[in-house]
Amino acid sequence: MLDGIVDVPGDLLDHGAYHKDFAEHAEDLRGVIWKLERSQTFREPGDTSWEAFRSGDWDRALTLLEADREAVRAEARDNERKGLRVQRVRVVEQPVTPYLQWELNALRMLAEEGFGLRIVKAARCRFLETRGRLPEIVVLGDRVLYEVRYLPDWTPCGARRIDRPDVISAAAAEIAGLYEAGEPLLSFFDREIARLPAPAA
Template identity: 40%
Template structure:
């Protein structure tokens, strides 16, 4: 992605420093909004209860625990709307849909109901962007910052590289916005491609 991000520069933040910096900047995101690009097909979600239920092979419990989060999500997205910005996410999906992505799309479907703007893009549609490497995992906070997320080989979070150069932030945000526009809104996608899937057999 040399056309998008500089080969050098930026500030590496370990996972704790990344979380602290992200939390410090997030609530001052401007009207350009928050833009996230998810390309990997699996992440380690730590001690998140619904994720642990999925790992244990209990799909019905995993879904029940997602439903329990509705009041939390309703409050969170109302707070974001009151702050004057919106969350946008591009979720790249490879086929066949693997258990992790099926699980995540169920969570995103609930978040979508409360205001997160989720666009789904088939992996084949980004092949032209990936002539050398897969698309990076990006979080863009308005006009202020972009984080290029890093992961260990087992999809465990490993911090991020922070860029605040305005031109770099603009290029990253423009990329995610373009991919978002090319994708399909989660509502229709979920009903057609995900809602009818059988329970996954675990990870």
């Protein structure tokens, strides 16, 4: 199902419309938000930590990530109060890209504050990639699925919204299967990432 989502009709949303639509659907949501990340690099202009990483200032990038901890903790508490869980699968190829090394540091903080994050090595998801690499997917409960869209340089530019219940449930089930088979992010990070030298910008 996941690698066939590109062929499922959906509504194109630009960057602003996607975030507005997401907020509206998530406002009173209970249950699970599933997220699948497959690409090994993204661009995140406007994120101060990413900008520091891109400029070659690794120490500042990590300091800026840590500065967001209280906001992350507050979001985790708010989700718990609402009965909402965010469960995220991060596909990893090795050796990790410089971007992924930075992102895994960001995700480590989320995991430490209670977000559900699992690592799946790329070889473990090949059986789902019968037609190409898996897309970047966000599923909000049983309400809506977004195929997140990017420019050729991997700058986010919006999403396609898919409302078909059969597609939403099938995609959520496949992501859940990957999640269950994955390794908790914190153990992967401690073993594979923590001792790496600062990445190249």
